[in-house]
Amino acid sequence: MAMPQPVEEEEPPTIEEIWEQTPSYPGFQVEIIDGSLVVSPHGNFRHSRINYFLQDLFVEVARKNGWYLCHELTIHLESNRDRIEPDLVIVPPEPPMFGAARCSGEECCWWPR
DSSP: OOOOOOOOOOOOOOHHHHHHHOOOOTTEEEEEETTEEEEEEOOOHHHHHHHHHHHHHHHHHHHHHTOEEESSOEEEETTTTEEEOOSOEEEOSSOOBSSSSEEEHHHHOBOOO
16 A cells, blocks of 8 residues: 655745735725735725825925825835835835835835825
8 A cells, every 4th residue: 555645735825925916906906904915996086185185285395305296106014014005105206116116115105194
């Protein structure tokens, strides 16, 4: 009788790997918040209006300091491994980036919380 052979177990994917492989869905954003994958709809008109007023409040100080007001920028928070997409992010002229649309949050970014 043949002896059973050990089976190699694969490591489960990390939350970051799952996030990286998640396709984009029109009208939704995918984030890692407190270690969980969160899919939520984009804001409504009221939400957009509030975002407009926030941007209007910060545009002058951003221009004076050479900063940029950005939308649709994913922020990496290494302290807790979150990947968030705030509605408004203020960044310096050359923020540390991961690809074209991801920024290191602890090093350079500020967003209204």
